[in-house]
Amino acid sequence: MGSGNVVETTTTTTTTATTTTSSTFMSDFIGKCGGNVVIDGGFATELERHGADLNDPLWSAKCLVDSPHLVRRVHLDYLDAGANIILTASYQATIQGFEAKGFSKEEAEALLRKSVEIACEAREIYYDRCTKDSWDFMENGRTSRRPILVAASVGSYGAYLADGSEYSGNYGDAITLETLKDFNRRRVQILANSGADLIAFETIPNKLEAKAYAELLEEEGIEIPAWFSFNSKDGINVVSGDPISECVSIADSCKQVVAVGINCTPPRFIHGLITSIRKVTSKPVLIYPNSGETYDGQTKQWVKSSGNVDEDFVSYIVKWREAGASLFGGCCRTTPKTIRGIATALSDKN
Ligand code: MET
Numbered sequence: 001m002g003s004g005n006v007v008e009t010t011t012t013t014t015t016t017a018t019t020t021t022s023s024t025f026m027s028d029f030i031g032k033c034g035g036n037v038v039i040d041g042g043f044a045t046e047l048e049r050h051g052a053d054l055n056d057p058l059w060s061a062k063c064l065v066d067s068p069h070l071v072r073r074v075h076l077d078y079l080d081a082g083a084n085i086i087l088t089a090s091y092q093a094t095i096q097g098f099e100a101k102g103f104s105k106e107e108a109e110a111l112l113r114k115s116v117e118i119a120c121e122a123r124e125i126y127y128d129r130c131t132k133d134s135w136d137f138m139e140n141g142r143t144s145r146r147p148i149l150v151a152a153s154v155g156s157y158g159a160y161l162a163d164g165s166e167y168s169g170n171y172g173d174a175i176t177l178e179t180l181k182d183f184n185r186r187r188v189q190i191l192a193n194s195g196a197d198l199i200a201f202e203t204i205p206n207k208l209e210a211k212a213y214a215e216l217l218e219e220e221g222i223e224i225p226a227w228f229s230f231n232s233k234d235g236i237n238v239v240s241g242d243p244i245s246e247c248v249s250i251a252d253s254c255k256q257v258v259a260v261g262i263n264c265t266p267p268r269f270i271h272g273l274i275t276s277i278r279k280v281t282s283k284p285v286l287i288y289p290n291s292g293e294t295y296d297g298q299t300k301q302w303v304k305s306s307g308n309v310d311e312d313f314v315s316y317i318v319k320w321r322e323a324g325a326s327l328f329g330g331c332c333r334t335t336p337k338t339i340r341g342i343a344t345a346l347s348d349k350n
């Protein structure tokens with residue numbers, strides 16, 4: 001691991017969840033990580049690479065039910081690759097989605113909690129291994145320990161629909177702010193009290209959904225921090241066509257939001273989007289692009305486009321850092337190899 005990612009802590013210190021949202025939560029964490037934070041990479045697509053069949057409305061959340069060992073394995077692979085933040089397998093885990101599969105409300109809630117438990121367990125296993133490996137190098141009871149946060153993933157309403165609308169942002173007129181708030185309320189409450197360090201609202205495709213999350217965080221008095229991450233397919237707007245500036249403004253006005261940025265977007269759009277985001281907010285900027293391939297919601301396949309492949313975008317990380325981002329990872333079709341490349345690129349810079 002790059003030295004930029006290692007800080008001195010005592011052996012007894014663990015990364016613990018915050019109980020109150022703090023405006024300095026993320027800047028403190030970035031400081032602890034040496035100025036740059038490594039986020040993990042594609043989770044669902046990595047489960048598939050390990051043989052999981054995710055052709056299901058629950059997508060990666062299906063593995064919470066039938067292969068939790070694989071979920072733990074992928075978290076550990078990203079920790080081994082250098083991640084400072086791991087995202088749980090709850091992206092497409094919703095109470096409504098589990099109920100549609102025949103689970104009770106209680107079972108559905110337990111599965112949401114389980115996504116966080118597995119990620120926390122992976123962090124403990126990783127730390128235990130590091131402690132054992134570095135036993136000979138400990139001095140005065142002190143050892144180096146990489147700061148690691150567990151982020152509870154919340155995918156968009158479009159992800160739950162599993163019809164590709166997370167990439168169109170078009171929910172139709174019947175879906176209102178209240179619909180979206182009601183849909184997410186219980187899920188967000190459960191994840192906020194699950195032991196996760198923060199909530200990652202991912203792949204937000206439109207302004208309405210950003211507004212719903214912001215209002216929900218306020219109304220429910222959610223006490224752990226959150227990040228808002230949008231997706232774009234033109235480098236100017238979020239996928240629905242809503243201007244990125246308006247979406248980021250919503251995140252900027254929400255006190256629980258500690259970072260804002262872009263995920264599951266082709267690498268070629270990232271630089272311009274960072275510049276647009278910086279104009280609207282001084283909150284830390286996160287980016288975790290996909291491999292540059294495009295998801296076909298009809299065939300449920302990733303298809304090659306003229307974008308960059310994952311090996312390529314690692315070479316842009318330093319430029320994206322200069323443009324003002326400070327948290328970097330990968331989304332769909334990126335792998336632990338991508339994340340190792342990012343960690344190396346950032347530590348070489350320091
Ligand atoms: C469609 S974006 C998916 C994001 C999620 N964190 C994953 O990597 O599986």
Ligand SMILES: [Zn+2]
Nearest residue numbers: 264290331332
């Ligand atoms: Zn993705």
